[in-house]
Amino acid sequence: MSLENKFTAEKMAMVRTIRLLLVFLGISVWAAAQNDSTQERTGPAPALGQTAPILNPDNPPVSSLDEAGLEMRSASRSFVSYGLSVSESADTNAGNNLDSQTLSSVTHLLGALDFQRFYAKTDLFGEYVGGGAFYSNASRDVSQLHALGIMGVTRWRTGRLTLRDSFSYLPEGSFSVGAFGGNPGLGIATGGGASGLAGGGLPGSHFFGNGQFGAVGLTPRLTNSAFADVVQSLTPRSAFTVAGGFSNAHFFDNTEALINSDKVMVQAGYSYMLGRRDQLGAVYGFQQFRFPQDVGGQIDAQIVNFRWSHTVSGRMTLIGGIGPQRLVIQDPFLGTVTRWSANGRAVVRYRFTRTSIAAAYEKYTSEGSGFFGGANTQTVRLGVTRPLARTFEVYFDFGYSHNTRLQSKGDGGVPGSSFDHGFARVLLRKHLGREYSAFAAYRFNDLHFDSPVCLTGSPCGRNSERHMATIGVEWHPRPTRID
Secondary structure (H helix, E strand, C coil): CCHHHHHHHHHHHHHHHHHHHHHHHHHHHHHHHCCCCCCCCCCCCCCCCCCCHHHCCCCCCCCCCCCCCCCCCCCCCCEEEEEEEEEEEEECECCCCCCCCECEEEEEEEEEEEEEEECCCEEEEEEEEEEEEEECCCCCCEEEEEEEEEEEEEEECCEEEEEEEEEEEECCCCCCCCCCCCCCCCCCCCCCCCCCCCCCCCCCCCCCCCCCCCCCCCCCEEEEEEEEEEEEEEECCEEEEEEEEEEEEEECCCCCCCCCEEEEEEEEEEEEECCCCEEEEEEEEEEEEECCCCCCCEEEEEEEEEEEEEEECCCEEEEEEEEEEEEEEEECCCEEEEEEEEEEEEEEEEECCCCEEEEEEEEEEECCECCECCEEEEEEEEEEEEECCCCEEEEEEEEEEEEEECCCCCCCCCCCCEEEEEEEEEEEEEEECCCEEEEEEEEEEEEEEEEEECCCCCCCEEEEEEEEEEEEEEECCCCEECC
16 A cells, blocks of 8 residues: 555544544533533432432442442532643653663643533533653654543433543553653543543443553554443342443554554443442443454454452442453454453452552453554553642552464564563652642553564664653642533
8 A cells, every 4th residue: 555545544544533523522512402501410429310229320330331439429510620731751762662772851741621511410521631742862853642531421310321432642652641740630531540440341441541552663643432331220229231332543654564453342231239339240242353454354252241349439349350252353364263262350449548559450352552453462450549748649550461462473563472561650749739739750661572573764672661750740720610
């Protein structure tokens, strides 16, 4: 395919994504317009229906896309807020090169706009985070960063409909908006803030976060995920759930021949409450991964996941799920191949008196992060939050993924059979009054391939190691009420 045809295809993909975003925004605005805007919920979030305790937002159905949080619910107010973040980093490998490091300075300037609006039966939430990264010694001088998250919830007496969309345009791999410590928003667009984990659904189907592990070079990537989720109670103890959505990842200025991907997903589940704190559930899902025909075609996955949850409101949530999955792979060299494997997910969140801990493990089929046309992926994530004093907070964040190629080595992408990506971050934040805060952070990234990878204009290598030390300031004015 010529460069002109590639550019045209990438432009069309971006136009389709923007159109879908506009459709989603239109649906959200229409849903809000159907409610009386003069009625605002100002008390704690109520149980959704007097005869449907399984719809309690503090302990949602275990088969839905939502998960119980550790934060106690407070008065709900409609507001608009904004913030700014400026940071300076010393980076040993700003260009994500393999087997080579060069010290660089990187300046990040980010701004955020958040809103939440409550109506009688509909809630709307949104966030945009955007700005630029300025490099002193890398293959690119300036890169744009954009992330947008939107969620709308409409309720009736025995159920609810939730629409979600997460969009990003980033110069690197996962977590890059908040990787250097500065994240001026509330975390809707970037996946839960400093150390938050993604929500429910099938393993690997998270609606926030772009699902990309690792990066080589400074290749801009556009990702988008959109889901609709319906919960309908059948009895005070049971509920039926159904969800559907799509996600995609497309690479621009793609000199490294990374693989674009699209995924479509539908799932249906059933949840039953054993008591106030325990639930059992089962979920069936279908996923289809699509890649360019000349490098992979598509992968169809049928998934069953049996799960259990235990919740102590405001203190602990524990979710475990496991099941089989059947993959039908359209391999460009081996033809149609059928494989069976296991999928699973375990999440625990615990809140001590002063410390909050969140940990997760997942095993699932992923898009391959542009390196492979589909991969068996296992991930581990740990986040710790603790206030050190009245105005000091410390965050610790750790993540690791192991990815194994699903298709034959002729599917394009990088050579080899597997790659590993890991990171660790420590962030110390000091609040300076009500509107300002200062932070210092250290982050370590490591990307390792099992075979040498040759980048354009660089020597071949297997490992990209990166150390980042950052200092910065944030400005958070008081939110503006929009009653």
